[in-house]
Amino acid sequence: MARRITLLGSTGSIGKSALKVVRAHPGEFEIVGLAAHGKVEELSRQIEEFNPRHVAMADENAASRLRELHGGLNVEGGSKSLVDLASVDTDVVLCGIVGAAGLRPILSALEAGNRVALANKEPMVMAGELIMSKAREHGVEVLPVDSEHNAIFQLLEGRKREDIRRVYLTASGGPFYGQPREALREITPEQAVRHPTWDMGAKISVDSATLMNKGLEVIEAMWLFDLPLDRIEVIIHPQSAVHGLVEFKDGHILAHLGVTDMMLPIQFALTWPKRVESPLARLDLAAMGELSFAAPDFSEFPCLGHAIEAARKGGTAGAILNAANEAAVEAFRQGRIPFLSIAQVVGEVMESSHYSPEYTLDSVLEVDAETRRNTENIIQAVGVNSS
16 A cells, blocks of 8 residues: 655655655655645645645645635645644654744644654754653654664664664764854855755755754754763764764664765655665765764854753753744844854853743743744844944
């Protein structure tokens, strides 16, 4: 039988890669539901090609326009429509929604007993304890789609947790790795989204340039793999061929290698525990040349330090970190603050915010909203001082 897929964020980078996987395997998958924010024309083309039974659009006006194009199709609108769609009976809910907006749909999917393929790390950073406890409560899996976590997941399958000494999350270093800090003062948003090895969305590309992305991944890994912070390490690997490593207590280190295309981890998450042929070209080991590794410089990447501090504090610190970073990155993309001020804004927000060691869904969402207001005030002050 075809595996039933609900795809949240179908018009984004992850969503489009997932649909490439579906096209490459006729008869292997059935698209049950599609959801997007507001790209009406693109979602309309996807509906015509994949014929989903359920469609949702976060933007109410966009949903109305889509209904006009597809009169016989039930199109739900508003942010709650994504939560409702995630609960529809399916085999896998692939969540590719950017940022905190994915939290409620993920919890909704798990409460309905739907397996989640998780492509957006921000909800896990905000409320990893809630997500993983919900998954355990309902006996369903959370499968990582991020290439690094997907790699670690594969390396850990069948292994005993007590045998693990450390896991390594690799980072390319982004487009500005090795450049002097002074040279980064004039970086533009267009430059920041040009990732040297991955084709990703704008927000995650900026996070990769600041190395915040890797810090968020550290927090995500703690929850996904039930590991303490001191057993997770970040290592710079510019070639992006090695996606993760696991060191065991006897000294052996296993590495996961693969091509730099998100179709590969997406396909694994959609077909797990089965493996199917991939349409991608294979990694040419002989042509790769050298593979290099280096420890990250926290003075060069202060965002990584902020994330590690949030991981150490726990509680609502992750929600504060994520909200501050999302707002700061958006301000940078709008030209309101310079590139180097992203880390400054996040640091000031974390210092001025009160956090709690415990949280509920409602409280973490309140923290998220309050932090965004606080961040906006700091962004305005930083923007004035840097102009």
